[in-house]
Amino acid sequence: MAGRAGLNRRAALTAAGLLAAAVVLAPYGVMLLTALKPEAELRTTPPQLLPIDWRPQNFWTVVRDSDFRSWLQVSLVVAITSTALVVVAAVPAAYFTARHRFAGRTAFLFLVLVSQMFAPTALVVGLYREFFELGLINTYAALILVNAAFNLAFAIWILRAFFASIPREIEEAAAVDGCGPAGALWRVVLPVASPGIVTAAIFAFIAAWNEYIVALTLMTDAEMRPLTVGITSYVTAYVQHWDLLFAASVIAIVPVVVLFALIEPYLVGGLTAGSVK
């Protein structure tokens, strides 16, 4: 009897799980199906879920669009460069705070935590003024700096937890084998911490890739818009290319979902490290 009750419970859980997955994915299914419709089918009443005339060519139209290509280039340059900056700055900072006690350590970690909580949104007007004075509106440098600055805190926070979980004995053993502190960090600690570094890097990349408001504010020049801002010009008061908007969105979303799925096993622990105790 207990076996049957367990079986029923599993069936109920599976059904509930599949229902939840369907609800979460349904809107993105609409996105994909709309991206596959010809323009004329966007305005049928009553609206249909499935395209009558399937148009995978919409994706080809988007990829060949020179505007789309320039948005993609801006997004890639900004996301990759700011992620590299974040990793280069966060690894030593996180390692040092995980391994050493120093005056102001608590204050430093506190500041990191607080700055993590300031989404750039609240500061965007100030940022605009500052970059305007500096003459950095419409430059890669402006967007890269802002993204790196805002993602740094989170990266330090995640990495610190990873470094703190690595036993000190590993470095001591390396020292016995004749490794200096720098060598131990490079050859022993970093390889062990690499899942943490990958997690932090993917987080920084996705945050920069999806960033909207700062780009909307600082990149007023059509040539310098990243994907998030650029694609909105497919649907304005004058043109209504929902099909192309969603085709471009699918292209932007799929790689990020794959990256995210890669770090999924670390999400539960890594995300809340240091805060959930």
Next chain:
Amino acid sequence: MRNYGRLLEQEALPVVIGNTAIWVAGVVGLTILISLALAQLLDGAFPGRRLVRWALIVPWAASLIMTAKLFAWIYDYYFGLLNRLLTVTGVLARPVDWLGDDRTVMGAMIAVGVFVSLPFTTYVLLAGLQTIPGEVYEAARVDGASGWRAYRTVTLPLLRPALLVAAVLNLIYVFNSFPIVWTLNDRNPGFAHDTMITYMYKIAFKSALRDVGLAAALGVVNVGLILLAVTGYLRMVRWREEPV
């Protein structure tokens, strides 16, 4: 300083503050309730759990502006599938102009806010659930507590730290959220459905005012509000340095 004085003279300010309160309370409250159920579900073992976890990642990974545009399309009065779904199933007698009707626009925006906040919140609560050792439940069962009672008396108290983290981080993220309100409230003139953040942005860059000084004053007020929330958060979780 004059900017702060002028800020208080803005007629739209009380409405915007009210909208912000409804937006934040609605999204955070509903998100946490639904996430509690989802986290509980994902904590159990069943075939296909992996698939559900991957599905849950999608709204988290997708850019907010793209998800917001997607919902603007789904909510569309004439061509949107939501009205079609609700009229075909008989839930609604006639279509609703979700984003144009003053009575529905805030609710429609809150629904999208909840949708995009669920993944992160569920993962935080799931992390909290996984720190609860199984023996605790066994002890509760021996004492005769099971089902809903065990959940209320054992799980919820032990989940408190994770709940606090989820609540306060969401409070900050939702307060700061821009793309959803910006996109879904796009058609409506004035500030009747704006939150503090979109109001600030409109003052600075979009409205007839074009007043960066006034917007910067509002920005400082916003930062102050977030700081208050952060301080409250650190007090609640009694943030302290962990031993090395």
